[in-house]
């Protein structure tokens with residue numbers, strides 16, 4: 001059951017990277033990775049963020065986790081502003097907020113056994129636990145992710161991708177966090193084990209009351225995992241809605257195109273279409289709606305005025321001149 005209190009909020013978050021320029025260029029190019037993002041994640045919910053590669057979803061996850069500083073805007077966790085904290089002041093939040101990365105091959109230290117990896121996570125966070133308590137906590141956490149006790153003495157290269165992702169999940173869970181940023185946690189895995197890992201994340205949520213910020217490019221994963229979803233395009237949220245509503249009545253033209261690109265078995269054909277057109281560059285993005293070059297509903301206003309998130313006729317939020325309630 002989803003609670004309504006806010007655990008994490010991001011407001012007005014922008015991330016800009018100056019780009020190399022030619023000495024004759026008068027205006028220095030800037031990559032706008034995030035362009036004024038606002039989100040409010042409720043305690044206990046699975047909040048999904050979906051969009052194509054380069055839309056800013058991973059950048060937003062990294063900003064939330066303090067791995068990247070925003071150029072402007074702020075991040076609050078349980079009422080405390082955390083994006084301006086120094087490393088020492090941030091440490092208690094690192095225990096409460098954990099991250100699971102996309103690539104379980106790259107995210108585990110190849111020179112550490114599984115036990116060392118998990119013990120380091122506990123020690124780094126200053127739990128002050130005795131050796132016996134650490135051993136017990138490791139055993140309990142490994143069991144909770146379906147890892148056999150004999151894995152503890154083995155090195156990461158001895159495991160399959162799915163097993164390594166279980167170890168990564170154990171490393172995240174061992175500090176008893178409340179909030180997890182999961183960045184495409186199943187997309188590097190074989191299709192045959194994706195469902196197992198997704199089920200494991202769902203089970204951890206139920207048992208521990210976790211809140212997820214779940215990043216994915218795949219709307220079919222959102223359908224099975226999420227409570228609410230934010231659709232991102234070129235550094236902005238373009239639609240924000242409960243998951244059921246996104247599938248029943250998508251409002252933004254980009255969301256509709258993303259949904260039409262989900263592989264579905266129906267009629268005689270298995271149809272999977274790519275979203276047509278190219279994403280414009282995030283370096284000095286166009287004036288007006290960033291989706292205009294790909295949008296079948298684009299009109300003159302779209303090319304001069306950037307739409308902001310507003311209520312739609314179905315009660316959800318979308319950034320589109322064609323669906324806003326006047």
Ligand code: SF4
Pocket residue numbers: 252253254289290291292293295296297298299302307319320321322323
């Ligand atoms: S604002 Fe215009 S171009 Fe942008 S999504 Fe809506 S209709 Fe399409």
